[in-house]
Amino acid sequence: MAMALDFSALAPYGGEVAAGVATTISLTAVATLVGITAASVLAWLKLNGPAGVRWGIQAYVELVRNTPFIVQLFFIFFGLPALGVSLEAWVAALIAMTMNLTAYATEIVRAGIESIGKGQLEAARVLGLSRRQTYRHVVLVPALRKIYPALTNQCIIVMLGSAVISQISVEELTWAANFIASRNFRNFEAYILATLIYLALSIGMRQLFRLAGWHFLGGRQGRPSS
């Protein structure tokens, strides 16, 4: 006999869910800001740095992109204490999320910078722009505009991936759903609720990125910059 869905059983746990959502949002926000900043630096170094640095960045990017997030998380949380580095769960989670996003974003930003044609740089020079002006107006901003949709997607993927950090007991949204399920055995309802909230978060994040893009890049994201 199938049991009926009863969402009212979730009502007493509104506090846990709200706290979970807040944690998911805060961790994602920090990982996004730090990740994109770090990626911009690493992408520049990967194109202009000394050979050793380039190789190191490449190794880091490949290592992160070719292993699952959950294994990276377990390595940081369970593995590093063996070396004497003990981390609180939420710190380990934040490091794993930031590391993960940085690796993907480095690759994305690098592709954007590489896509700026040589002619653009030459034109900037002819027009008398300084090196700094050229880098900012001719390379970085058009590059960011081009890769903005990919960057948005990647940040959303990291937010969705953060569901996994419930496995090391970080009290975020998935943890809240697990908590409810363990109390009233309403697994299905709890996970449906969490799933819908994640969906709302990813839609909200996309809108937020769109607004931020208009504000900082001038509303032409994802189109060729020529």
Add this chain to the structure above:
Amino acid sequence: MMDFTLWDIVRNLLLSMRWTVVLSLIAFIGGGVVALLLTVIRLSPSRWVQWPVMAYVELFQGTPLLMQLFLAFFGLGALGIQVSAWTAATLALVLFTSAFLTDIWQGCIRAIPPGQWQGARVLGLGRLQTLHHVILPQALRLAIAPTVGFSVQVVKGTALASIIGFVELTRTGTMLNNATFKPFLIFALVALGYFLLCYPLSLYARHLEKKLNVTGSR
């Protein structure tokens, strides 16, 4: 307590990698079949047919794979259908994969310039003929590299099946860690296992991208 030598650990991890590979293959092939169906359906000119496919893609791309696994595992249970971790993991991963592949393939079809459709029409080709002889051969070429690239995400996605109790590489690593308390070594080896599976796929995808010359800026 039983003692594990390094070889015991490595052997157990290698053996469990089989299940990661099997699950990945099922998810990728099953997801590919579903995606093919959805892509064909999505080609229909009717909005009422297109819309549900778009909603399906949006739903699976906008929610965590972990939630999809939980819903498949506990949800079907709540509906009175008892499922094993195998069934739930397979179901969730097939649906997850199909949504992403549908999106990729649909994008490839849309990337074919409208002039191709118009040209075929002028030549007197019907809609299906145009698809078959003009659009799909070109779209297929565009689709190969991103499809291979996405297979890496599928392999990594199977790691989440460990959370609902499916014994594959990650789960075996967790169990070995509980028995040996060597987390640094074991999770490094688990990561290495995934790297050995995924890196060749990544390299192959990049090679195809270069060979077929279909990267972002041309």
